[in-house]
Structure formats: structure tokens, C-alpha cells
Amino acid sequence: MAINKDNIIVEGASGKFGKKLVFRQRGVLTIMSKAPKKTTKAPTTAQIEQRELFGEASIYAKSVIANPELKAIYQAKATGNQSAYNVAFKDYLTAPTCEFELSGYTGAIGDIIKLKIKDVIEVTNAVVSMYDAEGVLLEEGNAIQQDNLLWWNYTTTTENASLPGTRIVVKLTSFPGNVYEYVAIIE
Incomplete structure (x- = not known):
């Protein structure tokens, strides 16, 4: 090039x-x-799936640039020669990252589970579900985004006497509406 x-x-x-x-x-x-x-050559199954995903991303990006408010949000994130379309396309295809900070979780009611979440634009929702070692749901609720916008906190509402094997599942909804699941298991 x-x-x-x-x-x-x-x-x-x-x-x-x-x-x-x-x-x-x-x-x-x-x-x-x-x-x-x-x-x-005939396309592979993976290539066909990727083409479909790119098609969905293109439709999303076109809908963004047709909406002046959304276009302004994406244009603000554009760098160099990127357009709002490019950033929206990337946002649709790129999963957010989620890091668990579990040092504050002891199994007591009111403990804080911290989540460090990054995305191209933003994550609009974070739902935390906690399961015991046998897979029984202990609790579920929304994490709250903190003022610095990078960290989300979830405050536990149920006592958990047996931490080993506890599974914490976080479902994130990205700005385009895609849902991603992240899991941490306490050892």
C-alpha cells in the first residue's frame, strides 16, 4: 500500500x-x-461466518452514520484518517475486555467485586451472576459503573460460606447491543 x-x-x-x-x-x-x-476456491464455513459478521458490522456502521447523535459519538473516538463509520464498524466487531479484581471478596454480604471493563465506546450494562461449586445460583444483579468510567463495582447480597469453586459470570452489553460473557472461578 x-x-x-x-x-x-x-x-x-x-x-x-x-x-x-x-x-x-x-x-x-x-x-x-x-x-x-x-x-x-469455495469459502470455508469460518469465512462464510466472518463475511456474515462483517455484513452485520457494516449495517450497524451505516445506521450509526445515518444518526447525527451517534455519528458524533463515534467521530469523537476517530483518530487520524478514521471515520465514524470505521470506529462503529470496529466497535461492533470488537469485544470489550473484562478483568476481575476479587481481592475484596471474602464471601460476606456487602463485599465488593471490582470489574475493570474497556470497550471501543462503552459498555452499557454489566450483570453479575454468582454460582456455588455445584452450579446453584447464589445471587445476581447489576454492577455499577464508577466515576472514573473504567471500573464497575458489584456489591454482594448473599453470604457464601464455601468460596472454592465459586463461579462468577459477568454478562456485558456493548454500545452496539452485543452481549459478551466472562467467567472467573475462585480456587
Whole structure:
């Protein structure tokens, strides 16, 4: 991939040049790359699933740029030559990260389970479910986002006398509405 810098001959060019080159516009840049080749192989199941996922991401990104309020949110996160469309596309495809901080959990009522959650835009909801070693639901509820926006806290409501094997399940809802599940098991 080559990026045009002050070449007046190709500046603003777009489309295929012969059978070897393709020119694209990204913001104010003209990008030149090798022309893509069509494959004769049938797509694998994984490729078909990935294409469907990309199609869903594209539909989501198009809906974002059609909504001025959402477009402004995504445009604020764009860097360099990214567009709101690019950031929305990435947000749809990228799962948030979730780190468990369990040092404050002793099994008592009122203990705090901390979750460090990062996402492209934001996570809109975090539901915590706790199960004992046999898989019986002990409690479930919403974690509360803290003022620094990175940490979420869940306050326990049930006593847990047997910590080993306790499974903590967190379901996160991302800004596009995708739901992701994270699990920590206390040893």
C-alpha cells in the first residue's frame, strides 16, 4: 500500500488502473494498492461466518452514520484518517475486555467485586451472576459503573460460606447491543 504525498498526477485518483493497481480515497489521502484477485476456491464455513459478521458490522456502521447523535459519538473516538463509520464498524466487531479484581471478596454480604471493563465506546450494562461449586445460583444483579468510567463495582447480597469453586459470570452489553460473557472461578 502506498500513500500519495504531493504527487499531482495521482492526487484524487480513484478506481482500478489496468489490472495491477487500485486507487482509493481516505479523507485527504490517495492510497494506491495492489488490485485484489478473485479466488476460485469455495469459502470455508469460518469465512462464510466472518463475511456474515462483517455484513452485520457494516449495517450497524451505516445506521450509526445515518444518526447525527451517534455519528458524533463515534467521530469523537476517530483518530487520524478514521471515520465514524470505521470506529462503529470496529466497535461492533470488537469485544470489550473484562478483568476481575476479587481481592475484596471474602464471601460476606456487602463485599465488593471490582470489574475493570474497556470497550471501543462503552459498555452499557454489566450483570453479575454468582454460582456455588455445584452450579446453584447464589445471587445476581447489576454492577455499577464508577466515576472514573473504567471500573464497575458489584456489591454482594448473599453470604457464601464455601468460596472454592465459586463461579462468577459477568454478562456485558456493548454500545452496539452485543452481549459478551466472562467467567472467573475462585480456587
